[in-house]
Amino acid sequence: MGAWEITIKDLRLILKDRGALYTLLALPVVFIAILGVSTGQLITTHDQANLVKIGVVDESGTDLSAQVFHNLSTIGGLKVDKVKDRDEAQLRLQNGRSSVVVIFGKDFSEKIDDLELSDVFDNEHGKLKKGLSAIDMDVESGAQFVGVAELVQFVVLSAVLRVVAPEVAKRSVVLRRIIDRMVERREEEALNGTPEAAVPKTVKAGASIVYQTLVPAFMVMFAFFLVNIMASSFINERTLGTLRRLQVSRIGPAELLWGKTLPFLFVSIIQSVLLFISGKLMFGMSWGTYPFMLLPVILTTSISATGLGLLLATIVRTESQVSSYSTFLMIVLAGISGCYMPRDWLPHLMKDVSLATPHAWALIAYQELLTHSHPSLQLVVMCCAVLATFGVACFTVGYVRFRRLEYSN
Amino acid sequence: MNGLEVTKLKKRYGDVTVVDDLSFSVKQGEVFGLIGPNGAGKSTTMMMIVGLLKSDGGSIKFDGQLFNPRDPEMRCHLGIVPQELAIYPDLTAAQNLRFFGGLNGVRGQRLKDRVDYVLQLTGLTKNADHTPSTFSGGMSRRLNFGIALLHEPRFVILDEPTVGIDPQSRSNLLDCVRHLSEQDVGILYASHYMEEIEAVCNRVAIIDRGKLLKMGTLDELLDRTRMDLGITVAKLPEDLITKLGGIATVRTDPEGITNITIRESRETPVEGHPGELRHVLEILENSRIPLKGIKSQETSLETLFLSLTGRTLRD
Numbered sequence: 001m002g003a004w005e006i007t008i009k010d011l012r013l014i015l016k017d018r019g020a021l022y023t024l025l026a027l028p029v030v031f032i033a034i035l036g037v038s039t040g041q042l043i044t045t046h047d048q049a050n051l052v053k054i055g056v057v058d059e060s061g062t063d064l065s066a067q068v069f070h071n072l073s074t075i076g077g078l079k080v081d082k083v084k085d086r087d088e089a090q091l092r093l094q095n096g097r098s099s100v101v102v103i104f105g106k107d108f109s110e111k112i113d114d115l116e117l118s119d120v121f122d123n124e125h126g127k128l129k130k131g132l133s134a135i136d137m138d139v140e141s142g143a144q145f146v147g148v149a150e151l152v153q154f155v156v157l158s159a160v161l162r163v164v165a166p167e168v169a170k171r172s173v174v175l176r177r178i179i180d181r182m183v184e185r186r187e188e189e190a191l192n193g194t195p196e197a198a199v200p201k202t203v204k205a206g207a208s209i210v211y212q213t214l215v216p217a218f219m220v221m222f223a224f225f226l227v228n229i230m231a232s233s234f235i236n237e238r239t240l241g242t243l244r245r246l247q248v249s250r251i252g253p254a255e256l257l258w259g260k261t262l263p264f265l266f267v268s269i270i271q272s273v274l275l276f277i278s279g280k281l282m283f284g285m286s287w288g289t290y291p292f293m294l295l296p297v298i299l300t301t302s303i304s305a306t307g308l309g310l311l312l313a314t315i316v317r318t319e320s321q322v323s324s325y326s327t328f329l330m331i332v333l334a335g336i337s338g339c340y341m342p343r344d345w346l347p348h349l350m351k352d353v354s355l356a357t358p359h360a361w362a363l364i365a366y367q368e369l370l371t372h373s374h375p376s377l378q379l380v381v382m383c384c385a386v387l388a389t390f391g392v393a394c395f396t397v398g399y400v401r402f403r404r405l406e407y408s409n
Numbered sequence: 410m411n412g413l414e415v416t417k418l419k420k421r422y423g424d425v426t427v428v429d430d431l432s433f434s435v436k437q438g439e440v441f442g443l444i445g446p447n448g449a450g451k452s453t454t455m456m457m458i459v460g461l462l463k464s465d466g467g468s469i470k471f472d473g474q475l476f477n478p479r480d481p482e483m484r485c486h487l488g489i490v491p492q493e494l495a496i497y498p499d500l501t502a503a504q505n506l507r508f509f510g511g512l513n514g515v516r517g518q519r520l521k522d523r524v525d526y527v528l529q530l531t532g533l534t535k536n537a538d539h540t541p542s543t544f545s546g547g548m549s550r551r552l553n554f555g556i557a558l559l560h561e562p563r564f565v566i567l568d569e570p571t572v573g574i575d576p577q578s579r580s581n582l583l584d585c586v587r588h589l590s591e592q593d594v595g596i597l598y599a600s601h602y603m604e605e606i607e608a609v610c611n612r613v614a615i616i617d618r619g620k621l622l623k624m625g626t627l628d629e630l631l632d633r634t635r636m637d638l639g640i641t642v643a644k645l646p647e648d649l650i651t652k653l654g655g656i657a658t659v660r661t662d663p664e665g666i667t668n669i670t671i672r673e674s675r676e677t678p679v680e681g682h683p684g685e686l687r688h689v690l691e692i693l694e695n696s697r698i699p700l701k702g703i704k705s706q707e708t709s710l711e712t713l714f715l716s717l718t719g720r721t722l723r724d
Contacts, residue, residue, distance in 0.1 A: 005511040009500070016499050241495035245556065248459045248489050249512040250481040 002251030006259025010233065014263060020229050024267050028222040029278045032215060036282050051079040052145075055098035057089050058082065060108035067163045072102070075159065093142045100145055100152050105136030112164055117172060120165045123157075132157055212286065213342050215279035216366035220359050221330070221339040222275070223268050223305045228326035230264045230309030235319050253403050261306050261395070268302035288369040293380055297365040300387035304358035307394030314401040333357045343367065361386045411472055412436040412595055413458070413564055419466035420453050420619070427453050429619035430467070437563065438593040440586060442610035444600065446718050450619040451599040452492065455566050458597070459489050485513055488562035492569045494553050496541050502528065502552050503537040506559055513560035527555040530588070532581055547578025554582055564595040571605060583609055603710040613710070617718045631708050632672070638686055640669040641702040642693065649696055656685050658716060666701070672708070
């Protein structure tokens with residue numbers, strides 16, 4: 001009961017301390033938002049950042065060029081816009097509003113009419129040997145795609161051929177019948193309600209997967225930020241002289257330490273949940289196949305962070321010691337464990353060494369839950385057990401130190 | 410006995426003994442003053458009594474039972490007013506009181522009543538919802554004092570509770586001490602202010618370098634049947650100072666004036682039992698030392714304190 005009194009009091013003080021509140025709750029969210037903006041993953045900029053912007057100048061103005069335009073628009077990952085003329089297209093390339101410019105020349109339709117079936121099916125030897133210029137088309141890539149200009153040309157040619165090939169084929173009576181029959185059959189299937197299973201046209205962007213790793217990594221790092229504020233809270237009690245009052249009250253040392261630990265445990269849990277919600281809202285990150293299994297990982301990570309905070313609080317004697325020790329702990333442990341980069345990038349030796357840190361176990365658990373479609377729950381439970389053990393061990397050592405230092409001078 | 414009993418208490422830091430076989434007792438309803446110069450061992454003694462320091466010997470008994478500072482039931486009989494302010498500056502006065510009251514097991518309506526009572530006693534009712542960061546030094550001291558009373562302790566330990574406060578707040582705190590004493594609360598009161606000790610304490614212990622120098626009621630200590638007599642003469646030779654040192658306190662000031670202080674009975678000396686005054690006068694007359702002046706004065710706690718602990722500055 002006495003522990004609860006201290007917890008309520010500390011929560012009240014934390015709520016009054018805007019700086020601490022900002023550091024613990026707002027800073028991590030702001031930090032991840034900045035990270036999101038810098039890597040173009042905020043949902044508002046998500047689409048813009050990932051799509052290849054294609055500007056289309058249609059000097060031909062025929063149904064066929066319109067069909068090719070439509071066809072290009074349906075390709076996932078492309079954002080296709082009509083552009084008035086070549087000058088504007090150049091301008092867009094220069095200012096980056098378009099990554100690629102596709103131009104349908106005035107003779108596009110006539111050139112298509114000149115194509116034969118052999119040109120369409122064997123475009124390495126026929127009229128299409130010269131590429132898109134053979135059908136009065138031009139493709140120009142911006143600086144961003146200069147290195148892959150040939151690939152861009154190939155994609156555009158494919159889009160043209162998807163439209164043109166059936167048209168050219170229909171000039172043969174036999175092929176026209178076959179094609180018409182295929183179209184009829186598809187229409188029947190559509191009417192009977194047996195459409196083919198929808199296949200997502202866009203491939204999940206790699207950056208979204210990165211967020212499955214980045215959000216928990218920074219979350220773990222920020223969870224251990226409270227080591228600093230927790231140790232400061234103890235120093236503050238000493239400086240104010242209130243620690244002595246707490247010590248001579250009815251409550252024992254264990255209750256006192258519980259009372260000082262619980263508010264930060266709550267804050268840590270809230271901080272983690274807030275970051276996961278922010279991750280989902282801002283970056284569309286997934287909570288994995290078993291979202292409920294995130295809770296024990298959050299809880300045990302918070303236990304280990306608060307345990308470490310308590311231990312540090314019993315070691316330090318001054319505010320400057322708090323700053324130096326906690327900063328060292330936060331930066332070094334986060335670095336060793338792989339919070340700054342995906343753990344997969346760490347060399348084997350570093351991976352092994354990192355297992356000495358609670359951060360690493362938290363990261364392993366999050367990685368398992370968030371990036372694997374069939375996560376090993378056994379591994380997650382083991383990580384939670386290690387984290388809880390670490391937290392309890394720190395608390396126990398902290399308790400012993402506290403009793404020895406504060407009650408037996 | 411009923412009350413607090415400290416017997417042969419000892420504390421050492423390395424080779425330095427800061428509390429040396431100190432013994433005293435405080436009864437219920439008694440205000441016991443503990444005075445001594447800086448470093449005398451007052452705060453160390455108090456810290457040992459409340460269990461914040463482990464003693465190196467001796468015992469502390471409470472109602473005849475060995476005091477166990479780990480026992481929360483025993484601890485809750487004690488209230489402590491530390492020398493430094495020990496309050497949360499960002500919590501209001503009422504929140505501070507409620508928190509420490511709750512911590513000592515006072516809850517519900519009783520807590521509300523006690524908080525109201527303490528606010529009234531310390532004159533802080535109007536400022537109950539203000540934070541101590543807006544308080545004057547005196548108000549903060551009163552809150553610091555009030556916190557110790559919330560759980561109705563049977564003994565209150567005050568370590569220089571009036572340092573740096575105005576006369577009004579001091580008067581309020583001394584009234585509170587008297588009020589507590591009337592309610593049968595035992596009080597251990599440490600202070601440098603002799604007038605405070607004289608104003609509220611029933612008994613006093615003077616300690617220095619961890620040792621008990623003198624203890625008793627104020628009447629016993631000040632020995633009201635005697636008075637101080639001060640004789641002023643020109644600077645005396647060393648041999649004469651040594652001769653007089655056995656019967657009087659002799660001090661020579663920088664201006665070359667020697668003050669000889671003796672404690673003399675208020676009654677006329679009976680023949681055959683000459684007082685120290687006659688003895689001193691005879692020595693001076695035999696040495697042909699002319700008197701510059703002679704005056705009598707009441708013995709104060711301060712003069713007693715200085716005569717026991719000396720005038721040498723302490724760190």
